[in-house]
Amino acid sequence: MRGRLGNLAVALAAVALCYAMMVTKPHYADLIAPIPVHATMKETVTARTFGVHVDKVTFARALQAEHFGEPKLLTTGGVWAIVAVSLSANSTSTTVGEAVWRGPTGLDYRMTERVGFSPGLPPHAVEPGLPKRGLFVFEIPSDQIQGATLLVAGRRFAPLDSEAMIAIDDVPLDAAGEPRDVVGIYNVGEPI
8 A cells, every 4th residue: 555655656746747847848939049139229239140230210101112113102000110220241141131020018010011122121131341221111000119129130030040139219209109200101212
């Protein structure tokens, strides 16, 4: 009898230990997630293969873009966030093709695909010693501005690579939390 109780106690302890290991171990996606490099808007972030500096964040009610040679006016229920950046390659030619606007609630907004392909929009090919300016365009609700973070990476799925995480902390807002300077129509085809 005593041997059976001992075996049962050992089995229960093993089950409890296995359960504790299962719920406390990190998820595989967390183990191979990009390595964050944090900065503010005024700083230049140096990731493994590229550097990025946020030059300006502009908010607009509508975007003017060309779609197959025809002008197109794009509207939104929120605001357009147009992030002008300066990019540089560290040691070899690289591409910076992914950016995400992470709102203060943790919601992620990927770059819009509604704009199409225009000069200055991703993917940005960058060469060492030749800085390049570019745009990242997002369609976001206006309540996702204050406390937001811009995440910039070479590509969407970059396991164990670095990812720039830039705090969008230098945006003047009014009392309602809306950006003070909202452009009526922003033309993404204009030179940066």
